[in-house]
Amino acid sequence: MTTKLTNDTIDRTTDGGQTTTVETATPAVSRFASRTAAYGSSIWNDITNLLHHHEDPVYFGDGSPAKEAIPLATLQRSAQNVWESALGVLAYGDNQGVPELREIIAQRMRALTVDVDANDILVTAGSTQGIELICRVLLDPGDVVIVEKPTFLGALETFTTYQANLVGVPVDEHGMDVDALEEILANEPNAKIIYTIPTFHNPTGTTMPAERRARLVEIARRHNVIILEDDPYSSLRYNGDLVPPVRAFDDRVVYLGTFSKTIAPGLRTGWVVAPTDIAKMMLAAREIMDISNDRITQRIILQTAKTDLDNNTVRAQAIYRSRRDAMLEALDEYFPDGITWSHPEGGFFIWITLPESIDVTTFADKAATYGTVFFPGDWFFHDHAGTNTIRLSFSTVPEDRIREGIRRLAAAVIDELATE
Secondary structure, X not given: OEEEEOOOEEEEEOOOOOEEEEEOOOOHHHHOOHHHHHOOOOHHHHHHHHHOOOOOOEEOOOOOOOHHHOOHHHHHHHHHHHHHOOHHHOOOOOOXXXXXXXXXXXXXXXXXXXXXXXHHXXXXXXXXXXXXXXXXXXXXXXXXXXXXXXXXXXXXXXHHHOOOEEEEEXXXXXXXXXXXXXXXXXXXXXXXXXXXXXOOOOOOOOOOOHHHHHHHHHHHHHHOXXXXXXXXXXXXXOOOOOOOOHHHHOXXXXXXXXXXXXXXXXXXOEEEEOOHHHHHHHHHHHHHHHOXXXXXXXXXXXXXXXXXXXXXXXHHHHHHHHHHHHHHHHHHHHOOOXXXXXXXXXXXXXXXXXXXXXXXXXXXXXXXXXXXEOEEHHHHXXXXXXXXXXXXXXXXXXXXXXXXXXXXXXXXXXXXXXXX
8 A cells, every 4th residue: 555645635545546535634834833924935036037037137136245355265265274273163162252253343343433342242143143133032922123114124024023013114315214213102112122224224225324323322212122233234335434333322222243245145144232131131042043153154254354354345345336336327327307316325225216106016027028137125115115116236246237237227117107
């Protein structure tokens, strides 16, 4: 007799060829945790489909470093050196992070005017693990998290997984609208977290001025809400003056940093600075999650940071400045009147606001047939608003391809407006 399992039944076939069907226990899907309702289909499936619309697409979706900006030779030398003496670090240990690496991180944060030392640093598997950890230690189902409209897609997914109620605050050319935030908090007395990307915001590219950051801190203190500051891009400034992180205004802020944009995202190394009581709880949660962090990768990052990070960051800034300028110049040349876009001083992104008559949920397909692929703006809104907005990333696209991609995108926009 043979047995075949399906999702809901067991089919048994006897040697005589007769088949009987037996109902199984409750299907596995009914055993999933309720939080998995937040898991939708992967956006990468949608992007892959769009890329197949044209034989030579220009892809403006990557929020990653350019391959030319990754210090590959230094990483290779660092890895070889680490592995030659790795035997002593292949056991568990360094739960808070490699001490020397934490000291380098602290030095870099002090350069941003944030007063910390190595003991204040918790190394994580990228800053996204920091978001995961803060959710683990602070959020119960139904708790309120204040987010920018729009904001980082990955953060929205994590907050939703922890069954938070998301409340959006508008963003203008200077970042989060703190006047609107004050009104929202007056109606949300149980809000726990304000999540913000104040420097070279993802996806809009905007930067919050120092005066607004100070006001944000004052509002959060008055309403007893924790600020979660996500700061992946502050090292990638191309013009303008340093604006201190929000953490520099208040040591109650939870700060997230990462090497994903300045070295490489695949090495998954970031860090958290948090108030002592929160930091201890986050470390305890991290130890439950993975027992011990990646001691080899951290040492590769350490050696690379010691030998080449500053010089490599300067090289990367030159690459990205040129690509940003190429995109802004192409937008000025090709796009019709009535369309606006951000002018970032750093980071990777330019945010386009199209006429309200254009719906990017369908326009993305047309643009892809013209040979340009981007992230639709509604992906970055917790309530799927922003259907006339798009995010363009210039970091991984050479200048000539940027110009061609913007020419194609403008042609698609002009065609869409003409067919209304």
